[in-house]
Amino acid sequence: xxxxxxxxxxxxxxxxxxxxxxxxxxxxxxxxxxxxxxxxxxxxxxxxxxxxxxxxxxxxxxxxxxxxxxxxxxxxxxxxxxxxxxxxxxxxxxxxxxxxxxxxxxxxx
Amino acid sequence: xxxxxxxxxxxxxxxxxxxxxxxxxxxxxxxxxxxxxxxxxxxxxxxxxxxxxxxxxxxxxxxxxxxxxxxxxxxxxxxxxxxxxxxxxxxxxxxxxxxxxxxxxxxxxxxxxxxxxxxxxxxxxxxxxxxxxxxxxxxxxxxxxxxxxxxxxxxxxxxxx
Numbered sequence: 166x167x168x169x170x171x172x173x174x175x176x177x178x179x180x181x182x183x184x185x186x187x188x189x190x191x192x193x194x195x196x197x198x199x200x201x202x203x204x205x206x207x208x209x210x211x212x213x214x215x216x217x218x219x220x221x222x223x224x225x226x227x228x229x230x231x232x233x234x235x236x237x238x239x240x241x242x243x244x245x246x247x248x249x250x251x252x253x254x255x256x257x258x259x260x261x262x263x264x265x266x267x268x269x270x271x272x273x274x
Numbered sequence: 275x276x277x278x279x280x281x282x283x284x285x286x287x288x289x290x291x292x293x294x295x296x297x298x299x300x301x302x303x304x305x306x307x308x309x310x311x312x313x314x315x316x317x318x319x320x321x322x323x324x325x326x327x328x329x330x331x332x333x334x335x336x337x338x339x340x341x342x343x344x345x346x347x348x349x350x351x352x353x354x355x356x357x358x359x360x361x362x363x364x365x366x367x368x369x370x371x372x373x374x375x376x377x378x379x380x381x382x383x384x385x386x387x388x389x390x391x392x393x394x395x396x397x398x399x400x401x402x403x404x405x406x407x408x409x410x411x412x413x414x415x416x417x418x419x420x421x422x423x424x425x426x427x428x429x430x431x432x433x434x435x
Contacts, residue, residue, distance in 0.1 A: 199396045199397065199398045199399060200398050200399030200400075200401075228397070228399075231397065232396050232397050232399070235395070235396050235397070236396050239394060239395075239396065
């Protein structure tokens with residue numbers, strides 16, 4: 166019997182660790198709330214992160230990949246974030262800061 | 275004359291009388307009407323109980339509103355005058371009302387469901403398949419050694435004979 170304790174975890178979404186962490190946690194939280202054993206890892210040298218299955222690396226199973234794509238799309242639309250996703254890699258197209266109220270704010274340069 | 279409208283007017287040159295006749299035909303009262311134009315209402319208000327007013331010597335001019343009005347049951351119809359709606363029909367009405375309410379609710383629900391369907395949502399993962407414990411298979415080869423013995427016994431029998 167596999168453990169599904171990760172579903173019942175209390176999720177605290179960090180607002181002080183930057184926009185990428187915040188976005189990744191939101192996506193993974195949405196996935197986990199729907200029963201997908203997801204975790205995320207920072208993708209080095211790219212402004213993005215990779216979604217993996219719990220205790221596994223590599224490409225996601227097809228159904229979980231579909232769920233992950235939908236989750237990313239929903240979170241991006243909800244928070245009006247410009248993202249790119251390629252398989253299980255997700256990246257932010259622009260630089261954002263996270264406000265105290267939990268919104269993404271684009272950094273104008 | 276029966277059926278005098280309350281707004282009717284008595285018209286006469288010499289005056290007349292209004293008689294109040296009971297159902298048995300007895301004259302209970304006879305009241306004089308002065309000449310000229312007299313309103314009928316105060317005479318009808320005398321209202322000697324159970325009597326029918328009958329007018330003599332005066333013309334009764336009914337108001338325009340009195341004409342063109344249907345008397346009760348002018349037509350001999352085949353309808354049952356003793357008809358009373360049965361409780362079944364009341365129940366039927368209630369049932370129809372409830373059905374209509376339910377239909378409205380289901381319509382609302384359908385609209386909400388359609389709206390929900392149009393929104394993209396994350397598919398829920400199916401629960402992990404429950405692995406049922408495999409039942410221990412009874413040792414099938416146990417009876418196998420018995421059979422050859424019987425066969426052997428049968429085979430041996432003719433040899434003995």
